[in-house]
Amino acid sequence: MTDHVDVLIVGAGLSGVGAAHHLRTAFPRKTYAILEAREAIGGTWDLFRYPGVRSDSDMQTLGYRFRPWTDSKAIADGPSILRYVRDTAADAGIDRFIRFGHRVVRAEWSTEDAQWTVEAVHDGSPVRLTAKFLYLCSGYYDYAAGHTPEFPGLEDFGGTVVHPQHWPEDLDYTGKKVVVIGSGATAVTLVPAMTDRAAHVTMLQRSPTYILSLPSEDALANRLRGLLGPKLAYPIARWKNVAVSTLIYQLSRRRPGVVKRLIRKAALKQLPAGYAVDTHFKPRYQPWDQRLCLVPDGDLFRSIRHGDASIVTDRIASFTERGIRLESGGEIEADVVVTATGLRLLAFGGIELVVDGNPVKLPETMAYKGMMLSGVPNFAFTIGYTNASWTLKADLVAEYVVRLLRHLDRTGHDQAVPVNDDPAVTERPLLDFDAGYVLRSIDEFPKAGSRAPWQLGMSYAHDVVKLRHGRIDDGALRFSRRGRAGAGRLGP
DSSP states (O other), X not given: OOEEEEEEEEOOSHHHHHHHHHHHHHOTTSOEEEEESSSSXXXXXXXXXXXXXXXXXXXXXXXXXXSOOOSSBSSOBHHHHHHHHHHHHHHTTGGGGEEETEEEEXXXXXXXXXXXXXXXXXXXXXXXXXXXXXXXXXXXXXXXXXXOOOOTTGGGOOSEEEOGGGOOTTOOOTTOEEEEEOOSHHHHHHHHHHTTTSSEEEEEESSOOOEEEEOSBOHHHHHHHHHHOHHHHHHHHHHHHHHHHHHHHHHHHHOHHHHHHHHHHHHHHHSOTTOOHHHHSOOSSOTTSXXXXXXXXXXXXXXXXXXXXXXXXXXXXXXXXXXXXXXXXXXXXXXXXXXXOOOOBOGGGGOEEEETTEEOOGGGSBEETTTEETTOOSEEEOOOOSSSOHHHHHHHHHHHXXXXXXXXXXXXXXXXXXXXXXXXXXXXXXXXXXXXXXXXXGGGSOEEESSTTSSOOOOHHHHIIIIIHSOSOOSSEEEEOTTSOOOOOSOO
């Protein structure tokens, strides 16, 4: 027997729970289900268990628009965020509609039937569902494994090597020498978090990253909450933080020299006198070519200042029995090495998409408004901002899906499909971002376009206007009834 729902959501993380909340609120009579490959709610925030795991965005914007964040800390730890997502699901009854341990492997659209047939695997057995609309909230990286380069001599190392994505529960690093390889958000989180038990922690980076210290508590948000209550204070704090982050981003792109000087000056104030700031904290790229790393209350700088942690900027020549030999000739002794070397991207969770018997080749499609695919009907996906909180975009995508479903109900159409027949539109990378984890795999993803509505917007304020209030029937999105050809071509 095949189950049927109006909307099938894939993924029960931050995006999937938010999407379900929007759908339940707008359409209490529509049926839906959430398929989650893992055995728990939370996605990223349930997967990552490494020491100090936390948000790299403030919770006024990483939180849902519909559910105020009420904790005093704006830069929150992972367990607090996980509790927030699970409380959201439980309070709305969303958790009753999640089918855990269901890994989606294939989804085929039939124009004749105007529905998706979705195949999943549960406990090793195939499961099949049909749905009028397929909504992927599975993120864009591979949950099975992170990225680890090939390190020469790794087999000679006598200590323990771990990747943050799969942190062993029984790892004891008390009194041990720890080396964290990497310079991104995970590395700058791990280093100060591990100093409480480790003998010493060294962050070994190939090249520096822009690191900005911010207060872990948002004083204005906390004060407004006390004066106005959570419901009124939350949108004010949210828009304040959107404005500040937008200002920093725009200033970084237009006046990078100014931002570099400000970040350097702030680092100098928090580091020991005479510290080689230009060796360890002066990146080769411009601000926001890659995401800025945030450290709450300057914890990384404090651990360096206190002598609990250090930074080495060099390349790895090889592992040795006792640690890591550097290309400069030096060697770092280590008992534990943490490879905070990045993520592996995986487009749409590796799901095979088929439209009317034709396999969808993702690199040959183009993303419509950064949330649908050319030639793929009744389909949406969530990819958040690279320059702001993920949930800002996730909320807007969910709101747009609600508007699209209402339009279909109102007009009596069964399917909506983006069609790009504008020869003037040229291809762009979907994520125009220089981070290594993006550059390694971006060719496996759909393309973006050179003009609206095929651009992936990175401005929340602009997207509020476009996605929350813009026209649904814009000419690029085509509508038809069951059995009528409307899918158009799969390519861009």
